Amino acid sequence: MPSSERFQNDTTTTSQLCFTDLPNEIIAKIFHAGTLMWSESWSTNKELPFPLVVSSLSGHLRLLAQNTPELWSFIVPPLHKNERFCISHTSEWLQRSGSLLVSVVLDVRRVPSYPRFNVALSGLLFLVFVHIAENAIHRIRRMDVFDDNIYTDNWPMLEVLPRLSGAVNLEQLGVYLSKFIAARTGINSPFWEWSLQLPNLRILRVEGLYFPYNPNITTLSVFHLRLAYQDVQTMFSSLPNLTTLVVKDILSISSPIPSDRTLIEVKSLRTIAVSCTGRHEDSQIYLFKLISVPNLTHLELDGAFAMSISVVFDASISDAKIETLRLSNCPNHPPYGGTVKDFEMFHSFTFLRHLQIVRAPVIAALFSKTTNPISRSRTRSIHLPKPPNMYGQPMPGMRLRGNDLGSNLHQGTAALANEAFDPMAQTNDLPWPDLRIISLDTLSAADVALLCTFVNRHDGVHTVELSKTTMRHLSQSLQRFGNQVNPKPWRARYDSDEGMKDVPEWLAERVHLTLLQPSTYGLLDKDKLTEF
Secondary structure, eight states, rough: OOOOHHHHHHHHHHHHHOOOSHHHHHHHHHHHHHHHHHHHHTTTTOOOOOOHHHHOOHHHHHHHHOOOOOGGGGOOOOTTTTTTHHHHHHHHHHHHHHTSSSSEEEEEEGSTTTTTOHHHHHHHHHHHHHHHHHHHHHEEEEEEEEEEOTTTTHHHHHHHGGGGGGTOOOOOOOEEESSSTTBBBBBGGGGGGGGGGTTTEEEEEEESOBBOTTOOOEEEEEESSSSHHHHHHHHHHTTTOOOOOESSSOOOOOOOOTTTTEEEOSSSSSEEEEESSSSOOOOOOOOOGGGGGGGOOOEEESSSOOOOOOHHHTTTTTTTOOOOEESSOOOOTTOOOOOOHHHHHTTTTTTOOEEEEEEEOOOHSOOTOOOOOOOOOOSOOOOOOOOTTTTTSSSSTTTOBBBSSHHHHHHHHHHHTTTTOTTTTTTTTTTTTTTTTEEEEHHHHOHHHHHHHHHHTTTTTOOOEEEHHHHHHHSSSSEETEEEEESOOOTTTTTTTSSSSOHHHHHHTSSOOOOOOOOGGGGOOOOOOOOO
């Protein structure tokens, strides 16, 4: 048979294959991959669990799925059902997972529009926890409990948590009792003495409770951390293996600070992620001002209002060799804490290799050592140039008034639209000589234009990761003249579209251009119960 006919026959045969014609081993691997994807996004995905979906396709696939233990090792009990169904569901998943170690998530947020005064819901959470502890205590690898019922004070869960003392394979524990007492997190409580019996506990995430002195902990994530000066000393001396510290909504030290203090050296820390939800005053002292982290390589900063790195960290990271810096959720208007000292500290990270900027309009100040951050000074009124009409001419009788975000944005766009504008034209001394990767997620076309200019001048950058929205700016909101890229968020009716479509190709010739995946986002962007 000629090779062309044989190829056509093979193509026809392949096109007629059904999914169920694949070997069971391959189908099982596909199902396992789907289960992993579901387990990573379950907190935002309210549909049926993936293993139940594939089990309902056919009798053959149901039998195959039920005999694949890996599909049933991530257990999310349906707390929105009645007690009998919930216990039965949990028992089936424990049975189908065989002898594998399991991850269990008990989360009242899974209950659609649950009444937060429902004491019975916390009681069901209590019963399911006890059932799992009695039937699979040695198989629990991960346990996360979320209960914020405002009327139960979370006491039932506090009573049963010590039952985990027999979970010798427990590696990750998360306890979120956000309405308990004052929802503050501290240390040094005898309640956690049972945790010292957990030899494999490595990851601990706590909200609303004191956390234990377990020397095995390597990753600690805390919410609303409130410490006294003595607590800071005890914390790091009792956690000698701590490599990752995540602090959400950082609070200042609650006790007086000795004037003759010396920095506490924490050599084990490699990763720090910090978020804030309020303004920070220069007079306040924070946890990181009291320590020195010479081996820090990964730093994430997230600020809903403002986070001044010089206020929160001061000299604690002066000797660090930071390779990854992530800035996220910084506003582009006061009271943003982007002082000159802040950007000088950012530029001092000479070992930086990966820069991540997510919803943080600080590119103009970051990408040039000579560009100062936007001044915070305010004026009573700013009269801007009249915007053009559809024919490219100023519209009569119109005036934009400022002292607001809109006027600042219009001013910046007008300046950037000028071909002569270049924030890096005054110097060739670009920051971060070892920078290799830039990740950007922004809604501003001006930020993307500055990124293109920086990448064109920085010989070391070889990869640029852009979000979907940012990627769209490359082909729709930018205009290129040679190697000069300017933002063009709108065009008049008779404006030329020259240089509007080839910016992605131009940038791809210089660096590896790729899409920024949500899975690459930082520690502070992940859901409370997402696995590290």
